[in-house]
Amino acid sequence: MTPVPVFLYHAVADDPPAWIAPFTVGPAVFAEQLDRLEAGGRTVIPLARLVEAQQGGGALPPRPAVLTFDDGFADFCRAVAPELTERGLQATLYITTGAVLTSGTGSGESLLPPADMLTWGQIRTLDDSGVEIGGHSRTHPQLDTLPRRRLSNEIDGCRRMLEDELGHEVRTYAYPHGYSDSRVRRTVRRTGWSSACAVGNAFSSPEDDPFRISRLTVRADTPIGVFQDWVGGRGARIAPFHERPRTTAWRLYRRARSRLGSPVGGPPSAPGRRHQEPGGPS
Template sequence: MYHAVSEAPARATRTLSVSPGAFAEQMEFLEDGGFTPLTTAELGALWRAGKAAPERAVLITFDDGYEGVHRHALPLLTKHSFPASLFVSTGWLPGPHHAGGELDTMLTWGQVRELADGGVEIGGHSHTHPQLDQLSDEALHFEIARCRELLVQETGAAPVSFAYPFGYSSRRVRQAVRDTGFHQSLAVNNAPASARQSPFALTRLTVRRGTGIEEFARLVEGRATGRDFARDRVLGKGYAVVRRTRRALRVAQGVRGEHGPRE
């Protein structure tokens, strides 16, 4: 899982960015190691057909829709003939659908279309990048459906893959993604995906600014140790409890607001 690819990322995206040089080294490693990159849609199709993925299969994914994916990543993907998947927060992109809140320079819709023409699968990542599991049912539906609607409108193709903003989901969120017409979706959890997982909760491994080539090798070869993501996992589990509690409180407050205080 990548985000920004940039020499000089914004402060808000720096930790979750990689330099163009590091990305080039990582793509060389994948080619030299005999890895077979797939799009998320290709993996989902294999899964539904009951077929095994190719040996040493790997997904190269980008979240949010930062401009550096077109400027820096696309030429390297083309060089290696690697497919990839880009998950776009449609309201962050400039143009008539812009909703604000973006953290760095974003792709234009023209660049999104060029990425699609270059073999990059375009998937959904919500409209404004909220924590989907904290939204009301109405707002949740809007975020997913509006994202899908704009991707169809701007690219001419219906997206089949989705990635949860922040990696957060719940049974309600996953069902909403499925009901909106997506066939598979990606979380984070910093663990390799496996056939035991739901196609609507596939895990990914985060590549960061500080991910050196030795750590990258451990990630893609399945040799990542617990300490590589120990802090992330502890924080993730703790914050999951916080999010569930917040959601329960909001639902309870909504009930009180509708029916008055309970004795």
């Protein structure tokens, strides 16, 4: 299988809120990582092109890579978009619609702690400039613990809001926290999405499941040597692969806690690395 690094970023900033800091990359580090991608001969392709290949619709370039960003932090406009424009690169931005900055201060209905988030005006501008906009739920819950009605609202409600705001179809989704199960994935398909990203901390591939695309999480403490290994197609598993028993057990534990009304530990956007789905922080 051909390893395809699908990089998962969150914020790109020098002074992020403490809750997202472990998953924030500084602007200078981000620029260096893009330099490494280019020097390593990687061709950055749109996520849609990877999905097309996974669905049997086309070949990939010899050394493809994909850039994705979760949640919708405002620093995407300040630190990410200029770098992408300068280099002629494309990326996918997954929006938690309930966290989009509204009038006044603060954000809307969301489980994410306070942070500087994008506005709808900024999202429309990014969309017009060629950034692919995708959905990341309404409130950022652990989808695989939700009852049916709320699950549909988080998945389909997110799509409808994005399409109303952007004026066109939105096709790609990313699971909050990387968590999904067969029921969640069926709901994503049924409500009109054409692909969905998990995490997995693994390479994707042309053989990967387009509704469970594996990504590599770029953290604040990701060593440049590890990133270089990823650019070279080394240092991680290649999807698809079977779910590990401990992942299934962790899901059952979280679901039981949810039914009892007890929170599961870990920041809302980044559960601890000790217990991860074929996902992880997202």
